[in-house]
Amino acid sequence: MKTAIVILNWNGKKLLEQFLPSVVNFSSELATVYVADNASKDASIDYITDYFPSVKIIKNTTNGGYAKGYNDALREIHA
Numbered sequence: 001m002k003t004a005i006v007i008l009n010w011n012g013k014k015l016l017e018q019f020l021p022s023v024v025n026f027s028s029e030l031a032t033v034y035v036a037d038n039a040s041k042d043a044s045i046d047y048i049t050d051y052f053p054s055v056k057i058i059k060n061t062t063n064g065g066y067a068k069g070y071n072d073a074l075r076e077i078h079a
Contacts, residue, residue, distance in 0.1 A: 003031035004077050008069045010038040013047050024052055032056060036073030038063040 005027055009016060016035070024033055035048055036058040048055050058073045 004034055005031045006034045006036055006070065006073050006077070008036050008038065008066065008073070009040060009044050010063055010069070011040045011042045011044065013040075013042045013044040016044060016047060020048070020052060020055070024055065028054060034058055034073065034077060036060060036069055036076075038065075038069045 005023060007016075007020070007023070020035075027033060033052075033054070034056045035044075037045055038060050039062050045057060045059070048057055058076045060069055060072050063069070064072065
């Protein structure tokens with residue numbers, strides 16, 4: 001069984017710095033980690049790219065809010 005962890009982000013670089021290391025460290029062998037970015041204007045994507053190259057990034061072109069952001073991201077994940 002394949003497992004995915006999807007984290008929705010919007011301008012959350014400081015939060016990603018706090019919790020993404022633990023998520024990656026404790027789940028990297030069990031699941032693929034995705035960050036779905038809702039058109040952030042901060043350096044969130046750069047942070048992930050620089051420090052967590054194993055994390056898959058899904059870039060939403062607009063911030064459609066919580067539900068739309070997740071639904072758009074889930075459409076991009078293929079088993």
